[in-house]
Amino acid sequence: MPAALVTGAASGIGKATAERLRADGFDVLGFDLEDGDLSTREGNQAAVDAALERFGRLDVVVANAGVQHVSPVRDFPEDRWDAIQAILLTSPFLLAKYAWDALTASDAGRFIAVASAHALVASPNKAAYVAAKHGVLGLVKTLALEGLQATAVCPGYVRTPLVEKQIPDQARAHGMSEDAVLEEVILQPHAIKRLIEPEEVANVIAFLAGPGGAAFSGVPVTMDLGWSAR
Numbered sequence: 001m002p003a004a005l006v007t008g009a010a011s012g013i014g015k016a017t018a019e020r021l022r023a024d025g026f027d028v029l030g031f032d033l034e035d036g037d038l039s040t041r042e043g044n045q046a047a048v049d050a051a052l053e054r055f056g057r058l059d060v061v062v063a064n065a066g067v068q069h070v071s072p073v074r075d076f077p078e079d080r081w082d083a084i085q086a087i088l089l090t091s092p093f094l095l096a097k098y099a100w101d102a103l104t105a106s107d108a109g110r111f112i113a114v115a116s117a118h119a120l121v122a123s124p125n126k127a128a129y130v131a132a133k134h135g136v137l138g139l140v141k142t143l144a145l146e147g148l149q150a151t152a153v154c155p156g157y158v159r160t161p162l163v164e165k166q167i168p169d170q171a172r173a174h175g176m177s178e179d180a181v182l183e184e185v186i187l188q189p190h191a192i193k194r195l196i197e198p199e200e201v202a203n204v205i206a207f208l209a210g211p212g213g214a215a216f217s218g219v220p221v222t223m224d225l226g227w228s229a230r
């Protein structure tokens with residue numbers, strides 16, 4: 001049975017992805033904060049080691065764990081910048097490095113980073129997130145050229161706690177009511193005015209992890225309800 005490691009699997013997109021890959025016949029190890037801190041080298045090593053120990057192989061890594069911080073650059077806390085680069089950019093690098101031998105030994109090895117539409121376009125007040133997500137796309141392109149089949153899934157806004165938690169911060173940053181934030185800020189860049197469901201992202205990840213994904217490498221796989229068409 002093929003084996004997958006999914007980070008950030010306790011919530012949102014990671015949880016939906018772990019469930020979907022299990023339904024598709026993968027052995028799945030979900031890794032989240034209760035298992036280790038993926039903003040450290042030790043945490044990423046532990047995640048890869050745990051999957052290899054449990055399954056004896058690793059065919060798919062989904063680098064998904066993430067956080068957000070909303071603040072203009074002039075007030076952005078430096079420690080939050082460092083923490084966001086560690087989880088959103090350095091963790092995918094470390095996972096790819098530590099899982100390299102196992103993934104390249106597999107007939108269908110895939111490294112799938114959950115990036116974001118923010119890998120392609122920017123928004124104000126999210127400097128650390130936008131910079132890290134652009135970086136992840138650069139990482140995925142480089143992995144592809146070095147011989148690891150890698151893609152960056154780039155969703156628009158998805159209905160998860162990561163988005164729900166931003167609403168009060170966005171309201172503060174924009175000086176708006178929380179009610180107005182979903183309509184006028186969160187959904188503003190989507191041509192189709194709805195949130196994406198976590199299962200829709202899991203569907204795309206499952207496609208990329210399976211036979212349909214065989215020709216995708218070094219590219220963003222964008223699913224953003226028209227956001228980046230602008």
Ligand SMILES: NC(=O)c1ccc[n+]([C@@H]2O[C@H](COP(=O)([O-])OP(=O)(O)OC[C@H]3O[C@@H](n4cnc5c(N)ncnc54)[C@H](O)[C@@H]3O)[C@@H](O)[C@H]2O)c1
Nearest residue numbers: 008011012013032033038039064065066116157158160162
């Ligand atoms: N929700 C969206 O609109 C959206 C859009 C595009 C991309 N994304 C990306 O999707 C990914 C998943 O986000 P989500 O929306 O499902 O968020 P979420 O908050 O529901 O889940 C994120 C998970 O990551 C885990 N995590 C965070 N820091 C960790 C750490 N240091 N060590 C281990 N685990 C850690 C959290 O505990 C949580 O379970 C993120 O990379 C995010 O940037 C989300």
